[in-house]
Amino acid sequence: MxxxxxxxxxxxxxxxxxxxxxxxxxxxxxxxxxxxxxxxxxxxxxxxxxxxxxxxxxxxxxxxxxxxxxxxxxxxxxxxxxxxDPTLWTFFMFLHFIIAGVFLIFCGILYTHYTLKNAITTDYTILSLLVISWFMLYFIARKIRYKGNDxxxxxxxxxxxxxxx
Missing domain, CATH: 3.30.530.20 (START domain)
Incomplete structure (x- = not known):
């Protein structure tokens, strides 16, 4: 395979x-x-x-x-x-849900700051870091799968x- x-x-x-x-x-x-x-x-x-x-x-x-x-x-x-391993899978899902929750919260904060004409640079930075974290989780999972290939x-x-x- x-x-x-x-x-x-x-x-x-x-x-x-x-x-x-x-x-x-x-x-x-x-x-x-x-x-x-x-x-x-x-x-x-x-x-x-x-x-x-x-x-x-x-x-x-x-x-x-x-x-x-x-x-x-x-x-x-x-x-x-x-x-x-089911424990590892549960941990990864937990991290995904935490990142998704924080992402949604900061989307709401970004919208609020945008509507109130406040600075939104920090909000964009945090949202970008969360997206990067999602990609990192994906690549870590691929690495774990590669290590378990044998x-x-x-x-x-x-x-x-x-x-x-």
Whole structure:
């Protein structure tokens, strides 16, 4: 999977497996029971999450979410989604909401100062810094995704290995 040419921060993939959904889920249950110290799995209905554990887990370590859909009796459609650590993702969303809130407040202040014919240079400066902050958050997220690329490929190989057994 080539991540450098992707604009999206969350990478998706789709795969059709010529096995029943119950058989595929059982493969993940069997792998979970092996107690691999490097990986952990969470299984809920037709959803599977694969996480990296132990010393190899870093702040940029991704997880893989799989959604298993029954196509027909003997075929399963799998939707995969690589995502960052949920805590890190929540922190980034918190920062986005804070920046957006401050941006809206300063848009109101800018309008007020403009209407009252007051100086608006400071308002424009702060709004510009907030826009720059948004872009910085985006590029930081891309850097985190790039650092986690090797582990994404590792999770994808593990996923294919589990499916192939």
């Amino acid at each position: 080539e991540v450098d040419n992707e604009v999206r921060l969350l990478l998706r993939f789709y795969k059709d497996v010529s096995q029943n959904t119950d058989v595929v889920i059982q493969k993940f249950i069997d792998f979970k029971q092996q107690k691999n110290p490097n990986y952990s799995l969470k299984i809920s209905d037709n959803h599977v999450w694969i996480f990296i554990n132990g010393e190899r887990k870093k702040y940029y370590s991704p997880h893989l979410h799989l959604e298993l859909e029954k196509s027909n009796e003997n075929e399963t459609h799998i939707r995969g989604l690589f995502g960052p 582990q994404m490929q590792e999770l994808e190989k593990l996923f294919n290995k589990i499916i192939a057994t």
